[in-house]
Amino acid sequence: MSDIGLPSDFLRGGSSSFTEFLRRVAPEQLPGRELAGGGQVPEVPHGTTIVAATCADGVVMAGDRRATAGSMIAQRDIEKVFGADDLSMVGIAGSAGIAVEMVRLFRVELEHYEKIEGTLLSLEGKSNRLASMIRGNLAMAMQGLVVVPLFAGWDAQAARGRIFSFDATGGRYEEHGFHTVGSGSVFARGSLKKLHDPGHDIDTTVMALLQSLHDAADDDSGTGGADLQRRIFPVVMTATADGVRRLSDDEVGRRVDRIITGRHLRPDGPAAPVVTTSGADADDHGEEEAR
Amino acid sequence: MTMPMYVSPEQQMKDRADYARKGIARGRSVAVLRFAEGICLVAENRSQSLHKISEIYDRIAFAAVGRYNEFENLRIAGIRHADLRGYSYDRADVTGRGLANAYAQLLGTIFSSGMEKPYEVELIVAEIGDDAGSDEIYRLTYDGSVADEDHFAVMGGEADAIAERITALRSAKGIGDEASLTECVQIAVAGLAGERTLGVDSLEVAVLDRSREQQRKFRRLGDAELTEMLS
Numbered sequence: 001m002s003d004i005g006l007p008s009d010f011l012r013g014g015s016s017s018f019t020e021f022l023r024r025v026a027p028e029q030l031p032g033r034e035l036a037g038g039g040q041v042p043e044v045p046h047g048t049t050i051v052a053a054t055c056a057d058g059v060v061m062a063g064d065r066r067a068t069a070g071s072m073i074a075q076r077d078i079e080k081v082f083g084a085d086d087l088s089m090v091g092i093a094g095s096a097g098i099a100v101e102m103v104r105l106f107r108v109e110l111e112h113y114e115k116i117e118g119t120l121l122s123l124e125g126k127s128n129r130l131a132s133m134i135r136g137n138l139a140m141a142m143q144g145l146v147v148v149p150l151f152a153g154w155d156a157q158a159a160r161g162r163i164f165s166f167d168a169t170g171g172r173y174e175e176h177g178f179h180t181v182g183s184g185s186v187f188a189r190g191s192l193k194k195l196h197d198p199g200h201d202i203d204t205t206v207m208a209l210l211q212s213l214h215d216a217a218d219d220d221s222g223t224g225g226a227d228l229q230r231r232i233f234p235v236v237m238t239a240t241a242d243g244v245r246r247l248s249d250d251e252v253g254r255r256v257d258r259i260i261t262g263r264h265l266r267p268d269g270p271a272a273p274v275v276t277t278s279g280a281d282a283d284d285h286g287e288e289e290a291r
Numbered sequence: 292m293t294m295p296m297y298v299s300p301e302q303q304m305k306d307r308a309d310y311a312r313k314g315i316a317r318g319r320s321v322a323v324l325r326f327a328e329g330i331c332l333v334a335e336n337r338s339q340s341l342h343k344i345s346e347i348y349d350r351i352a353f354a355a356v357g358r359y360n361e362f363e364n365l366r367i368a369g370i371r372h373a374d375l376r377g378y379s380y381d382r383a384d385v386t387g388r389g390l391a392n393a394y395a396q397l398l399g400t401i402f403s404s405g406m407e408k409p410y411e412v413e414l415i416v417a418e419i420g421d422d423a424g425s426d427e428i429y430r431l432t433y434d435g436s437v438a439d440e441d442h443f444a445v446m447g448g449e450a451d452a453i454a455e456r457i458t459a460l461r462s463a464k465g466i467g468d469e470a471s472l473t474e475c476v477q478i479a480v481a482g483l484a485g486e487r488t489l490g491v492d493s494l495e496v497a498v499l500d501r502s503r504e505q506q507r508k509f510r511r512l513g514d515a516e517l518t519e520m521l522s
Contacts, residue, residue, distance in 0.1 A: 006394070011364055011368050021375070104378070112370065116367055118340075118345075
């Protein structure tokens with residue numbers, strides 16, 4: 001890149017997208033670009049489980065701290081949940097190197113648009129930008145370097161929290177209630193099915209997500225549990241009308257300690273009732289069966 | 292065949308400078324002042340959507356007067372320059388000085404090339420540091436010259452008259468660079484207004500505020516906040 005002056009490319013008209021600008025002036029800096037090609041892909045760190053759930057006040061996302069390379073733990077304190085901008089957050093599972101680069105580019109992309117246009121992108125717009133970035137990574141995904149992000153944020157227009165998931169071809173799907181990605185996602189999803197309630201407050205939802213990560217770590221070797229000796233806890237972020245906030249290690253630590261105390265009594269975690277007996281959120285079918 | 296008329300280089304430069312100056316003098320002015328917590332940018336601007344002041348990067352802001360399409364182009368180029376630098380290296384490696392140099396090169400080249408008409412713009416690149424001592428206000432003119440302004444800078448139609456008023460107001464109130472934001476905005480607005488009164492709807496005000504917790508220190512002042520400050 002040119003370090004001094006402003007080359008004519010900088011002054012040319014074009015879109016408000018930083019990615020498109022980068023593709024024009026410095027394509028070698030796009031995530032994973034130099035890696036595309038044949039040959040065996042070496043074993044690289046993979047991020048594991050990310051969970052997210054909506055609640056009455058917005059949406060919460062959490063991720064464990066483990067990265068694995070094959071059967072080895074590559075890193076025990078990796079961070080896989082990031083604030084994308086003031087109102088949205090993104091969590092990553094899959095090939096960690098490319099995913100982290102992609103998140104870095106995504107954050108610049110959102111900020112760049114905001115500065116040039118003077119307004120924020122809509123939440124749908126942000127998720128579409130992320131989808132097109134994932135689509136750009138398809139060649140790498142075919143070689144096994146898949147990036148699986150989970151995107152969530154506060155939709156200012158609709159005044160609620162929303163979650164979007166993606167597939168390797170850039171397919172974008174809105175998720176209702178909760179969603180999980182990564183190697184431990186199956187176990188976390190089963191756990192959240194029983195614990196999540198869209199009417200809960202932020203605090204309860206944070207607790208439900210931490211429980212689901214604990215369940216994922218319980219059954220999936222790739223997902224890291226809370227590291228009590230080193231005091232390494234999952235990253236938890238919330239997005240509400242007030243913006244994105246990351247819970248401090250202290251706040252998460254206190255909750256994890258409570259979960260662990262509870263699991264001393266019942267190692268499988270809190271028990272859910274086998275039938276839904278009452279409550280406004282119970283659907284008709286459930287109520288019928290309960291009677 | 293007709294011969295082109297000979298024009299001396301001095302005359303050519305003077306003509307181009309006059310042309311640019313005339314264009315700039317038609318525009319409403321912008322004042323940029325230091326205050327205790329950073330740098331405050333105040334523009335007389337009747338449009339709510341066509342901005343003269345903008346965020347460039349975490350600690351860098353941009354203000355301009357002159358032809359809108361030209362400085363808008365420069366603003367976008369500046370954001371691209373800063374974002375590309377921050378993405379390639381690190382956020383800490385984006386500096387106001389680097390951006391001011393890039394603008395100076397571009398404006399200087401266009402002014403002296405003779406191929407294009409000179410830009411009818413003046414720019415300010417403001418950057419805040421960790422303390423008031425490392426804050427910088429760079430003022431760039433249409434020919435690419437850069438000045439590093441000590442306390443405040445004014446550009447636009449009546450820049451000199453406004454600068455005099457601001458100097459007088461500062462010494463009358465006995466406040467300098469350690470002024471509070473409210474004092475600073477009041478002085479800037481009074482300086483820009485002169486005999487007139489400027490309402491909130493004809494002002495555009497933003498700050499680079501060191502005390503902000505976020506990484507991005509740029510913030511626009513809303514109408515409500517501004518009304519309170521000026522009352």
